[in-house]
Amino acid sequence: MGKWKKLLASLPCLAFSLSAAFAATPGEYVDLGKLAVRCGTCATYCDGGNCGTILAKGLEIKCHINSACYCVNGTNVYGQCPVAGQPGRLCVAKSDWDRVIVPLVSPRQPQQLRRICLDPGHGGKDCGARRPRIGLEEKNLTMDVAKRLQKLLQKRGFEVVLTRSGDTFVPLEARAAVANRSKCDLFICIHFNAADSPKAEGIETYIIPLQGAASTARLQNPTAGDKKFYANNRYDEKNLCLAFCLQRELSSMKPANDRGVKRGRFKVLEDVNCPAVLVECGFITGSQEGHRIGTGEHRQAIAAALCEGICAYGTGSK
Numbered sequence: 001m002g003k004w005k006k007l008l009a010s011l012p013c014l015a016f017s018l019s020a021a022f023a024a025t026p027g028e029y030v031d032l033g034k035l036a037v038r039c040g041t042c043a044t045y046c047d048g049g050n051c052g053t054i055l056a057k058g059l060e061i062k063c064h065i066n067s068a069c070y071c072v073n074g075t076n077v078y079g080q081c082p083v084a085g086q087p088g089r090l091c092v093a094k095s096d097w098d099r100v101i102v103p104l105v106s107p108r109q110p111q112q113l114r115r116i117c118l119d120p121g122h123g124g125k126d127c128g129a130r131r132p133r134i135g136l137e138e139k140n141l142t143m144d145v146a147k148r149l150q151k152l153l154q155k156r157g158f159e160v161v162l163t164r165s166g167d168t169f170v171p172l173e174a175r176a177a178v179a180n181r182s183k184c185d186l187f188i189c190i191h192f193n194a195a196d197s198p199k200a201e202g203i204e205t206y207i208i209p210l211q212g213a214a215s216t217a218r219l220q221n222p223t224a225g226d227k228k229f230y231a232n233n234r235y236d237e238k239n240l241c242l243a244f245c246l247q248r249e250l251s252s253m254k255p256a257n258d259r260g261v262k263r264g265r266f267k268v269l270e271d272v273n274c275p276a277v278l279v280e281c282g283f284i285t286g287s288q289e290g291h292r293i294g295t296g297e298h299r300q301a302i303a304a305a306l307c308e309g310i311c312a313y314g315t316g317s318k
């Protein structure tokens with residue numbers, strides 16, 4: 001090990017911050033076949049060569065040409081750059097491989113989790129999404145799921161802190177401050193989605209983008225605001241692993257549409273001093289899903305899935 005490398009290794013925080021800035025422009029691409037060889041396997045192709053699959057450390061990674069969505073052991077996770085190449089010879093962005101796939105397939109250490117902050121989205125004058133015809137208001141649904149999840153987590157021995165305990169308005173910065181002040185080990189922000197089309201249904205889990213990277217919705221078009229390093233960027237890898245565990249459990253509820261782990265610069269997440277995610281637990285506007293969300297049984301299933309995801313993250317299991 002060279003002198004410089006030795007110095008970096010002895011200063012892990014410095015080493016990390018030096019490599020933290022994400023290449024905003026699509027950089028180096030790597031042949032999927034070569035990555036497979038490195039993993040001691042070979043790439044297989046289907047769908048006329050447009051879909052490639054490899055096994056990395058026992059996990060199946062599937063990708064499609066022109067898509068930034070990777071299916072990791074059946075759970076969708078978005079990278080930053082669409083897969084390039086040609087049918088039968090796909091190329092993935094090296095930055096996505098290094099920053100998305102490698103953290104997910106690498107062995108994970110058990111985490112010391114004691115206190116968990118649950119943030120029921122909206123509240124008070126901020127109702128969030130609404131579907132008055134069937135009596136759904138997001139602020140009430142998020143609170144209901146948070147209270148159900150609180151009970152489940154307490155049964156497993158966790159301490160739980162809520163950012164609001166009643167129907168009150170709490171500013172976004174104050175929510176992050178609750179987690180930081182209480183020295184929480186995880187921050188789980190609970191929301192429900194809404195869309196104009198009743199066809200939109202499914203689960204999404206958000207974490208903040210890497211420094212320099214745009215949100216999933218804008219992919220390769222970062223803005224000046226994307227260049228900033230936020231306190232929560234210190235947890236990029238842990239955020240990803242936590243989001244993956246939660247998305248996997250939530251989207252295993254049947255029927256559920258897995259819309260994937262995505263990146264979004266949500267203000268509520270930026271300054272949180274621990275791994276933090278925002279879960280969108282389904283569309284209240286969805287023609288079927290909205291009705292399911294209206295039942296206590298379904299909200300209990302959401303809470304149970306979140307609890308399982310948190311525990312899986314905590315034990316380091318894949």
Ligand SMILES: [Zn+2]
Pocket residue numbers: 121122128129138191192
């Ligand atoms: Zn919301």
